Each structure stands twice: as structure tokens, then as C-alpha cells.
Amino acid sequence: MSEFRADDTEDMDITRVFEPDDGENGRDRDRERKSHRLNSCFEDLIGRKNISWEQVYNLKEILGSGGQGTVFLAERLGAFGVSFHLALKFYRPNDYRDIEIYRSEMARLAAVEMEVSQIQQDNILDIYNVVEHEGILVLATEWVDGMDLRQLVAPGVLQSLKGKVNLDRWEYINDVVMTNAGFQTRLMPSMVLGILRECLAGLSALHRREVIHADMKPSNVMVKQTGNCKIIDLGSSFFTHTPPRRPTWTWRYAPVEVLQGETHSPLSDMASLGYVMLELLSGKIPFVGVTDKDELIQLKQEMWERVDEILPADVARNSTLVEMISRMIAPDPADRFNSLEDAELADNGAAALQRQLVKVDMDTVVANEMRVFLQELQKAKNGPEAA
Ligand SMILES: Nc1ncnc2c1ncn2[C@@H]1O[C@H](COP(=O)(O)OP(=O)(O)OP(=O)(O)O)[C@@H](O)[C@H]1O
Numbered sequence: 001m002s003e004f005r006a007d008d009t010e011d012m013d014i015t016r017v018f019e020p021d022d023g024e025n026g027r028d029r030d031r032e033r034k035s036h037r038l039n040s041c042f043e044d045l046i047g048r049k050n051i052s053w054e055q056v057y058n059l060k061e062i063l064g065s066g067g068q069g070t071v072f073l074a075e076r077l078g079a080f081g082v083s084f085h086l087a088l089k090f091y092r093p094n095d096y097r098d099i100e101i102y103r104s105e106m107a108r109l110a111a112v113e114m115e116v117s118q119i120q121q122d123n124i125l126d127i128y129n130v131v132e133h134e135g136i137l138v139l140a141t142e143w144v145d146g147m148d149l150r151q152l153v154a155p156g157v158l159q160s161l162k163g164k165v166n167l168d169r170w171e172y173i174n175d176v177v178m179t180n181a182g183f184q185t186r187l188m189p190s191m192v193l194g195i196l197r198e199c200l201a202g203l204s205a206l207h208r209r210e211v212i213h214a215d216m217k218p219s220n221v222m223v224k225q226t227g228n229c230k231i232i233d234l235g236s237s238f239f240t241h242t243p244p245r246r247p248t249w250t251w252r253y254a255p256v257e258v259l260q261g262e263t264h265s266p267l268s269d270m271a272s273l274g275y276v277m278l279e280l281l282s283g284k285i286p287f288v289g290v291t292d293k294d295e296l297i298q299l300k301q302e303m304w305e306r307v308d309e310i311l312p313a314d315v316a317r318n319s320t321l322v323e324m325i326s327r328m329i330a331p332d333p334a335d336r337f338n339s340l341e342d343a344e345l346a347d348n349g350a351a352a353l354q355r356q357l358v359k360v361d362m363d364t365v366v367a368n369e370m371r372v373f374l375q376e377l378q379k380a381k382n383g384p385e386a387a
């Protein structure tokens, strides 16, 4: 018999209920009637064109609060006592002159968020729903169990592992993952490269859909328990064809052209990401103490030629890395890579740099290192000292 003839046993593919043969399967009119009624309900439900039900969320704790709103870890209650964790972001209205402006900005944002929900790229926050509740925009998204990059490099995080892991592991972490750089910690180049490549992949996917993130900064990138990265906070994002009348962005990480009044472009996201990478590599928060716009512009105009001075000596020795960061933060967008994909794929881009690290045996399985490191942090919170 041929194995490839048309299948006349399709029933074999259907998932079925198998009742236990426990002697209870005898005829019972009442049971049959109830079961019949429920089957009718089922047929009725699947025959409808729409459906609605009420949803209850418990707000468990605040995950973070920033310029645009407050984000809660929420628990969505389901049937049969089960629940599901997610994040709810409530967009604050008080920065808007009147409620109509708030409403129109939120409507614009809702459209962007819904477009992003279709992208299905692993390095972008999963968006579940936008809701308008009592006039306030509420965004339901995946909950990222992890830390944002600002939290990750904060003083004290690495230190919390000292004495909690054995000496060999402590030295390994300092050689391969991150090490103290004074005020903050700095990440090792291969770790930064791993984060960079995931952010490039996420941003490229946004840009392909003509969405600009417009607020790349350490607190808007999270590292998950799996060790992978997620770009979060699309609260400043916009479609290139409908830029916002009231843009929102962050001084420290905005590129020169935005500080000079231009609208964010894909290459502006690239420059902001470049500042973030420089910060992770150097362990230094950029432009601390600078409050004057002209001074900030001037510093950003010069910075791309000083990348090697800003980086620690051992990192600055890698000229490909220096050139890559420099091309990301060039003050004139024409001097940057042509696109985020180009920053990944060009001769001196991120993928080439990774190949170079492989050759000298300095690459790292970043997601795995990060996963183990986050696990250790969790354990160190309540665990005993290492022997
Ligand atoms: N989905 C999420 N899962 C876990 N933590 C989150 C999530 N969303 C946000 N956070 C945490 O909350 C912080 C603030 O969230 P978010 O950046 O969305 O707010 P914001 O008001 O737009 O901030 P800002 O405007 O200052 O960037 C984040 O930096 C992150 O630490």
C-alpha cells in the first residue's frame, strides 16, 4: 500500500475526549439533557460574529513610573481561579494643556501601538490591547520579567553578588559579563554587542513598518530572565507619515538634529542607541551636569571623534568597535550607517564585529551569560554567602 495516497482517515487527526470506563457511563437522562444544552451553547457561540465579556485585573505592584505614565504588574483573572500576569501602562494626562489634546495624542499613539502589535518581532514588547478607561489611555502589554538596562548597571547590582558566588565565578563575571567602573558598572564588549544586535533587530523591524521609536535610552530596553532583550516604551513612537505635533523624547539620548529641532528619523534612533552602547561600554553616564542645550549640542558634535578616549583602554584597542560606535553617533546623519540593518550588516557593522570576536575567542553566548547572571542576582537576594 502506498504511504502517500489521499488520506481517508482524517478522524485520526482530531483531538478527542476519552471517558474513563468507570461504570458511570450508563444512560442518565438529566445528564444527557444538560450536555445537550451546553453543546447548543457552544454551537451558538462559534456561530456569532462578535462576543464580549468583562475583564478584571488586580494591580499588584508598580513596575516603574516615568515621564509619560505609570506601569503596573497586573494579574488578569481568568476562569476556574487561574490568572495571567501582564503589564498595564496608564498614560498620564497632566502634561497636556486640555483633554482634547490628550485624547488626540492618545488616539495617534493607540494606532502606532496597534501597528507594533502586528510586528511579532522577538525584541519588541508584545502589545496586547489599548483601552480607554474613564478617559485615560491604558495599554496592556506583556510583562517583562527582568531588569531595564539602567537598573542593570546601577551601582550595587553587581556588588550584590560579591560573597554570594564563589571567587572563580566572581572573577569570571568581572572578566566576561560586567565589572565595576566607578559610579556604574560597565559591560564587556561581547555582552554589549549581543544587546546591540538585538536592539538593532528590534528597531529595524519597527523601521520597516515606518515606525520610529524616538526614545531609545537605557531604561527603555529590558533584559529578560531568558537573557534576551526587549525594547519597551513605545510612548514616544510615531509613524513617519504622521509625526506628532508634540514630540516626546529625552535630552540626554537625543541626537544633535533632534536637539536642533528636526523630527526623529530612523537614523536618530541609531544615534540614541549608539549613546546607550557607549554608556554600557564605558560605565559612564553621558553628559552628566550639562543643562545648557547649546553646550549639549556642542558636546554631541565632538563626541563621535572622541569615542576611543571615552572607552576604557582595553576596549578602545578594538578599532572596529570604536569606528562602529562613532558611525552610530556621528552628528551629521549622513556620516552614520545608512540604516539600522546596515549597522548590523555593513563591513564594519555589528555582525562583522561579532565574527572578529569569534576569531580571537572573545565572543560570548550573551543571552546565556545574562540568563545565568540574572538567576544569580535573584538567588543572591535571599540566598546565603558562598562557601
Ligand atoms: N512591560 C513591562 N514589564 C516590566 N517592566 C516594565 C514594563 N514596562 C515598563 N516597565 C518598567 O517601568 C519603567 C517605566 O516604564 P515606561 O518606560 O514605559 O514609562 P514612561 O513613563 O514612558 O518612562 P519615560 O517616559 O521616563 O521613558 C521602565 O523603565 C521599566 O523599568
Ligand SMILES: [Mg+2]
Pocket: 066, 219, 220, 233
Ligand atoms: Mg521609559
